[in-house]
């Protein structure tokens with residue numbers, strides 16, 4: 001382990017809503033509340049791609065916003081990573097069959113981390129951004145080593161709510 | 177006494193100052209997190225942020241922008257040196273103001289409307305707080321008979337005894353310069369979405385890091401300046417500065433952001449009145 005501080009200690013996130021139903025965005029904003037406290041990982045939500053390291057995209061790409069998404073991506077200084085939040089951003093999701101929809105955001109920009117779920121839980125999102133931060137450091141060390149197209153998929157099961165864990169198993173009604 | 181300081185000590189102070197500023201800013205973030213019931217980032221998080229920014233690829237819109245970022249830092253360091261060397265207070269104010277002005281010009285020389293609105297607001301803030309700082313220098317002159325910033329060290333009584341109201345007014349200026357909440361209208365640490373980022377919107381990577389480092393110097397300058405108010409015993413001065421800094425964090429968390437004109441009116445009535453009363457009292461006591 002090197003002694004120099006890593007880039008992964010301070011991932012600044014910019015969030016871009018492509019074509020989402022807003023479900024993922026609500027979960028993403030829930031992630032920024034004091035309850036989840038993402039600042040303990042150094043994660044800061046910035047509104048400006050020029051200050052950002054991580055681009056979080058929710059929603060699928062369509063003909064209109066593909067250009068905008070590419071533009072936002074290009075404005076982030078290297079090294080940078082992209083996180084696709086939710087199945088819409090990953091594959092097009094429920095909107096995939098729409099006549100205007102191109103599909104997942106990987107059609108337009110290289111994606112490093114996929115966080116599936118409709119909507120993905122804030123815990124999974126947090127895990128995804130922390131994984132992205134590790135890739136960020138790897139990209140700084142060797143920009144060629146981490147190729148787009150070999151992305152990470154985060155499938156963190158959400159932590160069981162504390163109250164549910166406390167309930168004895170037999171008291172939970174079994175579905176027939 | 178001040179001028180007999182060896183050059184080495186001066187260089188050391190100049191090196192340590194940004195780290196001290198970063199540490200204070202980290203403590204600020206930690207305290208804010210605790211106030212909101214969070215764990216918060218590590219105390220040296222501002223250092224991580226700055227080192228990260230230094231390693232990002234620079235994006236430059238025009239060369240002038242870069243020149244202003246360097247000027248901002250250079251004048252801030254110069255202001256710090258003038259302060260530590262106990263040089264002329266008016267000269268210090270001039271250099272300090274020019275440092276902020278470089279930032280404003282840097283924000284103005286790009287086409288982004290948010291950056292320009294941020295710059296305009298920063299100019300308004302300068303118009304709001306500069307009179308207080310000039311009155312403060314006049315107060316120092318009346319109290320110690322000298323504009324030299326080294327004079328509080330040799331004065332018989334602490335500056336705070338002669339300038340209690342001006343000290344209060346200076347605390348407000350400190351809140352503005354630290355971008356604390358009722359006054360963070362030009363650019364801010366939290367809630368970046370106001371004006372996106374205002375003044376520093378178009379700076380990216382290492383050039384943003386330069387501005388961050390200049391801000392660390394600014395924090396160190398303000399901290400040192402509060403210590404001047406009780407310079408005869410630097411331990412008390414240090415406690416005073418820590419208490420003022422804690423007050424800033426408290427104010428930051430307790431207040432919502434105000435409108436531009438409200439800040440302006442507040443400074444030209446409340447704060448200016450405090451400062452003027454103090455000066456008049458010094459004349460007629």
Ligand code: SF4
Pocket residue numbers: 019020021022023024025058059085086087088089093094117118119120
């Ligand atoms: S993944 Fe689900 S919640 Fe998220 S944007 Fe798509 S449809 Fe909405």
